[in-house]
Amino acid sequence: MKIAVVGGGSTYTPELAEGFGANAVALGIDEVALVDPAAKKLEVIGPLVRRIMRRHGSDAKVEWTTDLDRGVEGAAIVLLQLRVGGQRARIEDEAFPLECGCVGQETTGAGGLAKALRTIPVALGIADRVRELAAPGAWIVDFTNPVGMVTRALLDAGHRAIGLCNVAIGFQRRFAGLLGRAPEDVVLDHVGLNHLTWETGVRVDGRDVLPGLLDEHRDEIADEVDLPAAVFADGRVPSYYLHYFYAHDTEVERLRTAPSRGREVARIEAELWKIYEDDTLDRKPDLLSQRGGAYYSEAAVALMRSLLTRDGGVHAVNVRNRGFLPYLPDEAVIEVSARVGADITPVDAAPLGPRQRGLVAAVAAYEELGVQAAVRGGERRVYEALLAHPLVGQHDLAEGLTARLIATGRDHLPWA
Amino acid sequence: MKIAVVGGGSTYTPELAEGFGANAVALGIDEVALVDPAAKKLEVIGPLVRRIMRRHGSDAKVEWTTDLDRGVEGAAIVLLQLRVGGQRARIEDEAFPLECGCVGQETTGAGGLAKALRTIPVALGIADRVRELAAPGAWIVDFTNPVGMVTRALLDAGHRAIGLCNVAIGFQRRFAGLLGRAPEDVVLDHVGLNHLTWETGVRVDGRDVLPGLLDEHRDEIADEVDLPAAVFADGRVPSYYLHYFYAHDTEVERLRTAPSRGREVARIEAELWKIYEDDTLDRKPDLLSQRGGAYYSEAAVALMRSLLTRDGGVHAVNVRNRGFLPYLPDEAVIEVSARVGADITPVDAAPLGPRQRGLVAAVAAYEELGVQAAVRGGERRVYEALLAHPLVGQHDLAEGLTARLIATGRDHLPWA
Amino acid sequence: MKIAVVGGGSTYTPELAEGFGANAVALGIDEVALVDPAAKKLEVIGPLVRRIMRRHGSDAKVEWTTDLDRGVEGAAIVLLQLRVGGQRARIEDEAFPLECGCVGQETTGAGGLAKALRTIPVALGIADRVRELAAPGAWIVDFTNPVGMVTRALLDAGHRAIGLCNVAIGFQRRFAGLLGRAPEDVVLDHVGLNHLTWETGVRVDGRDVLPGLLDEHRDEIADEVDLPAAVFADGRVPSYYLHYFYAHDTEVERLRTAPSRGREVARIEAELWKIYEDDTLDRKPDLLSQRGGAYYSEAAVALMRSLLTRDGGVHAVNVRNRGFLPYLPDEAVIEVSARVGADITPVDAAPLGPRQRGLVAAVAAYEELGVQAAVRGGERRVYEALLAHPLVGQHDLAEGLTARLIATGRDHLPWA
């Protein structure tokens, strides 16, 4: 069984390698292919991944290549972890929305749309090669943000794709800690859209323990999501990305003094590259945990196992709505706890309330328009998507953001 | 046939009287009862209404009373035109949201919620008496803002109610003028929620002429709705209330220098009272047209005719959704062009796009929570409704607005 | 020797009474007259003040009257502590500027101007009676905010007036605590305008210990003035009122959720009145300290002693500039540490830097225009003063604030 990692030259790949290594037997991994246009990075990351897998006792073949076709050929799973335009584009995504008084962030709002517009055409091109060359029935697992929109674009084009986010696994670990239980004992009612989710229930031994958790740990949970407890007094815990909505202006204020996250990650990555150069290194360094993406490796490996073995495990994934949220179109891509067996079936979770539903519907409408803008192009479609976004919503902002998005992103927009 | 006007002491009543008078025969009006707690106002308005109806040749009985029961007894139609708290409360509705940087307006946003919270308990109390005392099958026709939420509260309590707004009739007249046609030749595809509607089609002789209208009169229509044409480049024309959404911050800026609309109306009303004192006056004065509510009388009379005769006329009304907009709950109250015959059936209108749907879903969620807050009371429910409103949406704003809404409105909030 | 307290019916007066009582012999107080238009309040406060003074062993005559002339007749010192319009006006001062996005506060910005416009005409009227009836050479000591502008108006009209603020004495106590010294060992270089002052030096035994204090207690001082230490890294410590300037938007954000200070004080005062009703009470209750005005009594008594005995004590007072700050006009009223002997002479303090000077010059210009607006009246003058204020400075804000200031304050503006 072969796994291909597109964007495999990322500083993040050693994290994945730890997961592959530890589960190589269980997953039956024979081969790992790292694909990246950056040959130099592959020359560092490739051998490191091989050493990490060896440390875990796996003798799977590890190869690296700048040739997409060679990389995905015969793969059963293709992981997408791209960053079109690199950290430089991220720094722009974080900066230009602030000029219009809107949150600058790489997955939410105008910055997230900029990333979607750059990424989707590239992801679709890769998926076409996967369809042609990968193993029959191969899955594309998307980690690349904005995961919901990228997954939707892939599904719309007829690919066999599923999106994965690490928000849910983070909550699972955190709640398990508060409950004094093992993570695998805790099953979440996780529902919404990617980066716009709520935990509406927390199942332990079949019982919903969320009300008790909130009673006992209200303040810790409020700290965790960086929002006052009043925001989840209705018993539904927002992910910390909801901070960009419920505390938008405060966040804008913070960003006005704070150093950009993109610049910070760029600094961390520079350090990581230095560490990676040590050709005796055979484990991920501690510093990697500061780069973001905690638990991603574990979530990914667990999902891959369910996809390959159809074991019916529950994962928080991005899939078609198909009526699960009746207020959204069937074709919308939602993020839910779902059982991954012969089929992928959302678990019967406690529902969102009207307050969440309104916001989810508004963002889903934006995502629909955003995917159209990415696939079909055109300034007009960018404007429509931004005007639909609840964090924009005003014609002058939509106009100013559209102009800036295109001016800063032009090099990566095929139609601009 | 008896019509009761609750809030009949309003300066606006002479406008209605013109409509009643001109259509007294067609509607079969035998009796008009004006009900108002303000006896002094009734002493001025009552005789004036009688003189207006006489001028039109109607000899219907015109009476006025501070006794609600007497007024609604035996009525076939009860019109609600209340202003709980008077212009003073309106001035507060316009002022306190501005303290939080939110639009100050009496139907939209926090000001609209304040009005709903004051008005719904009063409207429900009136409706209880109507149920008891009015003619069997009597209709409550609600003009009182926010019309959508008041209508929803009445329907939730099991009353036979329908809401009416003058936005659609205004567009009908305006479009008819641009087309060189009579207003009755023009049928609108009018769809959304009260004060959150779009014209998605304009039917003349069964053909949709909206695309042509937009081509030829784009700039005039943009002026009319006070928004750039880009906002309706998708072929759906927003009502001017959408200005509060698509140009929210610009509107806030304007309100910071502009005199309040409430103060302006108070000034106009003071002048109207002086004019009304002339006991030979037998027609509405020109000044009344500056007070707002243009064409309301015509829309109301036409709707009353259809309600009484089941003639199948098309009116823009507020009714239960019942699946018409599949992304909203069945119990939501929507505003649509509907055929009013034996049943009330929305006409098959061109649909809203994703951009409008997202906003409609978000505001519908707010309205659901707002009606709950009005009916059941409590600071917590006010906060939830405000947090759900797309023009608020942030926890600190919701908190600050909640505190101010309660502080300024306390005298009219039964639970505060 | 007679002291008159105009506004003597205030809940604050017991604080003063403690000071009068403790220093009755030293000051030679024979008589204390409380003057207030509110007879009912005087009936409570008057006897309480008498009991407090008796507790201190003073048998000075304590009388109370609604008759200004009787109250000030023969007084050697007249203290002004007015609140024209009461707490209700204060609540307005705190609310209306927020509608324009400006800080709402009763001494700074548009709220402070509103208070000045209401207060100065009243203060001038009182001062005219003092000139006529008080003892020869009597001093008017102004506590009434905005102290700088009220004092300037009194001086411009030829009265013998001096203004007093409690910011300096607060710093003196605080610094003394940090230094482990008695307050009277600590002399401040206190310089600027009322509520716009900096401590530029702290003298102990003739040596400036401020640099050391800042080194050792930087964070405590930052907490005290609620500003980051970067703001005083140049060695000049701003008063906490500078928070309204250096953290204006943060303060506006805070005010959007916070309960108004005026409402809070109104609540405290309601409690105080209940406590004061106990006719055995003979000391100020602890709750009084929450009302604001800490140490005012001590500062006032100390200043009065120097005014009466010409003992050369150093006090932070509001006096004519007369060249002390060369970048301000001679007639400006500044707040400085000054030696009060035969003359009142500012002490030779470490100077402000360019950063402070620019702000002081801008606010002094505003104060000059604000006093003109108060004395001569007219919308135009109000607009000019607001446009000059560094926290307003924009034509649309000045226009909107002018309209609101006049609309809310009309009852107390003789010219409106």
Next chain:
Amino acid sequence: MKIAVVGGGSTYTPELAEGFGANAVALGIDEVALVDPAAKKLEVIGPLVRRIMRRHGSDAKVEWTTDLDRGVEGAAIVLLQLRVGGQRARIEDEAFPLECGCVGQETTGAGGLAKALRTIPVALGIADRVRELAAPGAWIVDFTNPVGMVTRALLDAGHRAIGLCNVAIGFQRRFAGLLGRAPEDVVLDHVGLNHLTWETGVRVDGRDVLPGLLDEHRDEIADEVDLPAAVFADGRVPSYYLHYFYAHDTEVERLRTAPSRGREVARIEAELWKIYEDDTLDRKPDLLSQRGGAYYSEAAVALMRSLLTRDGGVHAVNVRNRGFLPYLPDEAVIEVSARVGADITPVDAAPLGPRQRGLVAAVAAYEELGVQAAVRGGERRVYEALLAHPLVGQHDLAEGLTARLIATGRDHLPWA
């Protein structure tokens, strides 16, 4: 007589050449040297300047060089027209302040400080060579923005420098037009700081005609300066740069949708270079007038004449204050109408009012700190200057702007 133009490769130089050519005899110009680090630009501009001067009948020597020393050697006048960092830096100056909600502009606010920090070290380096190599008594005439701060830095370093702005000459032409007089008949009372000036009087035949002008042409003047007439109802007409102060937030709103001025100028310059390539061209093209800097050439030539001949002509120049504005330090550089003869003496102009004085004092304090930051360097000094700027003034904005200014400008800041 030799004139050197440093930054002579600018697209603007042909404008100057027209002025040199037309006045070559009157000024006695023997030689014009264009100095620029961009050899390619000089190869285009140099011959064009020569052709323009020939067209005017001048046979002065025109040379061009990348060697500063050769260029300034023996010059009697050295004009500075630099743009350190080019249009790219300007685009940054316009963008980064917007991220903090502050006006983005290359001469005012944080953008202006960024330009000052880049430019002053370069200007000082050039001036050192001028001192060494130019003719005895040579003048440095600075056009480079921010003119006030650059001139101050040059004077502080002991250079013989004077600053020139085109605002005054623009007003002179405009007022002359309104009055139906020749420009040279109109003498302005022009007073303030560079880009922060007011016309306090307009002299024609020795009489101040400004009051009449304002009565008759109020609306045209309001349009001209893009501010409501209320702002100059006190009879002092602000320059259009005051728009950034009196309408700051409106301007920020505008900039959020508007294309950046820097991008626009870059586009115009690209077109100009195409036109300039025509080696028969011997006059400035019309397009040049859209690039900004109208009348600069005339103002410059007129000033140069007065500097060379000491003819006592009146020019609006940037010079030391030396007591002219008593509320500013003597060393401040102010912009005033001054008689340029044996000495340079400000003309006795109608004074600024308190409203203007406060703002001028605040900006002068910023400029003093800004020049220190440019000359001595350091993040701390940048922060102090920004905190002193009336358009910043808040600690979090100063912090965020400082970080951004340094991040975007690092390549041109010798100390960063």
